[in-house]
Amino acid sequence: MKRNSLTRFANPTFYRRHCMFEMALSLWRSRTASSTLHLFANTLRGFSSEVTNSSAQKTRETMMNQMMYSDINSRIGSCMPLSAMRIGTIIHNIEMNPGQGGKLVRAAGTSAKILKEPTSAYCLIQLPSGVKKLIDSRCRATVGVVSNPSHGDRKLRKAGHSRWLGRRPVVRGVAMNAIDHPHGGGRGKSKSSGKFGQVSRTPWGKPTKSGYKTGPLKRRR
Numbered sequence: 001m002k003r004n005s006l007t008r009f010a011n012p013t014f015y016r017r018h019c020m021f022e023m024a025l026s027l028w029r030s031r032t033a034s035s036t037l038h039l040f041a042n043t044l045r046g047f048s049s050e051v052t053n054s055s056a057q058k059t060r061e062t063m064m065n066q067m068m069y070s071d072i073n074s075r076i077g078s079c080m081p082l083s084a085m086r087i088g089t090i091i092h093n094i095e096m097n098p099g100q101g102g103k104l105v106r107a108a109g110t111s112a113k114i115l116k117e118p119t120s121a122y123c124l125i126q127l128p129s130g131v132k133k134l135i136d137s138r139c140r141a142t143v144g145v146v147s148n149p150s151h152g153d154r155k156l157r158k159a160g161h162s163r164w165l166g167r168r169p170v171v172r173g174v175a176m177n178a179i180d181h182p183h184g185g186g187r188g189k190s191k192s193s194g195k196f197g198q199v200s201r202t203p204w205g206k207p208t209k210s211g212y213k214t215g216p217l218k219r220r221r
Contacts, residue, residue, distance in 0.1 A: 021026070076144035082114070082123040083137035089114045092146045095139035102142070109149030112141075174202070 013201055084090065090111045093102035105112045105128060115132065116124040122134040159169075180183030182201040200208045 013067055070080040078143045080143075080204070081138055081140055082118045082125075082135065085118060085123075085141070085143070086115055087117045088112055089143060090145060091143055094135065094141040096135065098136055098138040098140075100139075102140075106146065108146055108151035110147040 002124050014219055079093075079105075082091075082094075090113055094104040094107040094112060095101060096103045107128075112128065113126045114123060115126050118137045121137055123139075124132060124134055125135045126132050162169075162184045171180035173183030176184035182198070182205055183201050199210075
């Protein structure tokens with residue numbers, strides 16, 4: 001299949017180590033959330049051919065004034081270490097190690113929450129799955145929620161759309177033969193394989209719900 005020449009795939013970066021200024025908003029087909037184009041204060045010298053030194057200096061002063069005289073702890077899009085944030089702050093794009101770049105909470109519409117005041121060496125946050133995790137307070141994160149929260153509500157138009165996303169079909173175990181799956185076999189469309197009361201198992205025969213029974217056996221009546 002020949003791809004359209006106008007199709008572009010993004011290769012975004014999740015590193016935010018310097019003061020930055022949001023320039024534009026862009027949409028990419030390969031990302032579930034929208035991406036923003038930023039101009040970093042320490043890289044303005046590289047645009048000397050397009051802007052003069054005076055305008056670059058003025059832009060840097062404007063950016064520093066906004067950071068000095070505004071409450072950046074509560075501004076959406078602010079990036080800072082976890083030690084500089086308050087309890088209850090909604091964050092995303094969280095680092096796991098200082099200077100590593102954002103690794104957690106990057107999917108569309110997701111966010112995490114700071115549960116404990118980050119005064120010690122570690123900060124307690126709650127991930128979108130509900131798991132509570134301790135992260136180094138020197139790690140950086142971004143204030144706010146990832147864009148495009150309705151991404152999980154979209155409906156696929158046809159089965160081929162799932163194949164475009166790399167999702168292959170999954171065959172039910174009861175539709176297989178007895179040699180291929182513990183749930184397989186039976187007569188016709190019967191969902192029993194001859195073993196009454198059989199628990200759900202994996203294709204390799206291990207229980208899927210509660211594991212193997214390890215408690216004391218029940219007394220026989």
